[in-house]
Amino acid sequence: MSLTNRQLRLKTRPEGLVQRENFDLVETEVPELKDGEVLVRTLYISMDPTNRVWMRDIPQYLPPVAIGETMRALGLGRVVASRSPRYAEGDLVQGITGWQDYLVLHQDTPGYVRLPADPGIPLPTLLGAAGMSGITAYYGMTDIAPVQAGETLVVSAAAGSVGSIAGQIGKIMGARVIGIAGGADKCRYLVDELGFDAAVDYKAADFKQQLKVATPDGVHVNFENVGGEVMKAVLGRMNIGGRVALCGLIAGYNSGEKPSDDFSPFIMKRLTMRGFLVLDYTKTKEAVHAITGWIREGKLKTEETVAEGLENAPVVLNRLFDGSHRGKLVLHVAD
Template sequence: MSTFKQIVLASRPKGAVVAGNFRLEDAPVPSLADGQVLVRNHYLSLDPYMRGRMEDAKSYSAPQVIGEVMIGGTVGEVVESKNPKFAVGDKVVGMLGWAEMGVSDGVMLRKVDTSHIPLSAYLGAVGMPGMTAWYGLTQIMQPKAGETIVVSAASGAVGSVVGQLAKLRGVRAVGIAGGPEKCAYVVNELGFDACIDYKAGNLIADLAAATPDGIDAIFENVGGEIFDACIARMNPFGRIALCGMIAGYNGEPMALNNVRTFLTMRLSLRGFIVAEHMDLWPEGLKELGTLVATGKLKFRESVAQGLASAPEAFIGLLKGKNFGKQLVKLV
């Protein structure tokens, strides 16, 4: 193979993301310098944070550069190595972007064992989404046995893990998801105590029925009216882990209407970026990996086929069309 395919950011979105914001290109397979490895990517991870990176705005990291390969987590196999820490055939997880192949200096590359854990899981339950769930739950929400937590986007890659980890700690877990199929999965497969279908039109009443003792902690992925409804149900000294606000990722202004509750209930709200807490990743990944390997942590994947399908799969992700972790299969 002398060339491989990659997708670059062609233009910044004006409102909703469209396929024309991306461009599929052929690139030559590069020659390696000392210390580098060449990886054939097997799966690409699609995640909501990518929408924010497409904007030229102040944030926790630099914007995606126009004309360069779109950022993204990948898992694959080393096909050539000039780095003594990696051998041909090693399975690795990294950030090689929307591309069939990538070159790494090994710094952000991690070898993984696929004997008991599927390679794709290292982009989901045993990867960045799983760690996001683990960190938000254990470090910010810190629920005690018997307390009630609420998780929005509960059937997604992050929310599904939050609820399962909470149940293992003796916590009542209530999910919010879109549609009866997703809610049935959250309760019947993932083991949440209840799940509210926000599309059914009875959000406030259904939330009250599912949280009769109020809410002690929230894992927030969505924002908007769902977040407002949860805040209104919070108990004194409730904790909120703010992971995402996907309802406003296309530039719509988002108001927070129940701000007074933060005072009256003495709530704490903390946003977080899991990549800033790498010191805790070994602890979290050990628990997540053990749970997946032993079948105690379930996950579901939506898999698009081929790199060219990535833009439409990403647009679907932002609209909630995925079920579980959204991946693109490249091999």
């Protein structure tokens, strides 16, 4: 029986927000499996700011997605046919599925993780707190810029997939944690549900003043996901010797015009900034073990926003930038 695979292929590079028209929805026939290959049905696709960067023809840590290529994205799928001794039908597979219904995967391709058919954790959480987002937060907080008990940590995009976990790990480490998020609802969520010490609304007219009030002892560590004006305000509150874990600069991902950054505070305040990418951490067992432990103990709350339909991927991705989601944003493609 032949299967049809829908693929979203990059047609033109978006300017600003992503449009449906930037992609071709192409239907192709799934090829016969060869020895060593498995067929994976995409179940959930992870929606990440880095996807937007991959669409841009600029120097970056991976090659940009080429025009005509199926959009690259992390996802979670189920093995529906296998000609590999290493994969059984029903196994879950995590890795680059791309924006498509099916993936033909060779068993030797690096970067894919096999999970049992029932991993004991909701599938969207596997892409969020217990997946790349949580692992990113974990290494940012434990390796890149650890915070000491009693110090002040400021996390931007704090209601997002990485920020919400980074902030909670900061609380577990004993820090005073301030989250920056857009709107009163998200700010309430950070304080009332995630246990942040305070939250500051970057959309508020008095944002800088709010941030000042929330950080009476200054800022020792900045877990930065946003960049631009938000980061500038946080740098303005940093203490001498402060540390920045530079995880993301989402404020500049949509536009060709990068926000103007400023290195001056790094001298004036003797700051250290370390940029990092989760893909440099190849052995993530420690992180996943710690995170799933905290989830079980109730110390780490997870949340996902689930959108529907492969064909909607381009427009769903924009929700990362308009603030209309909370926690991890995933796209549900199939059951």
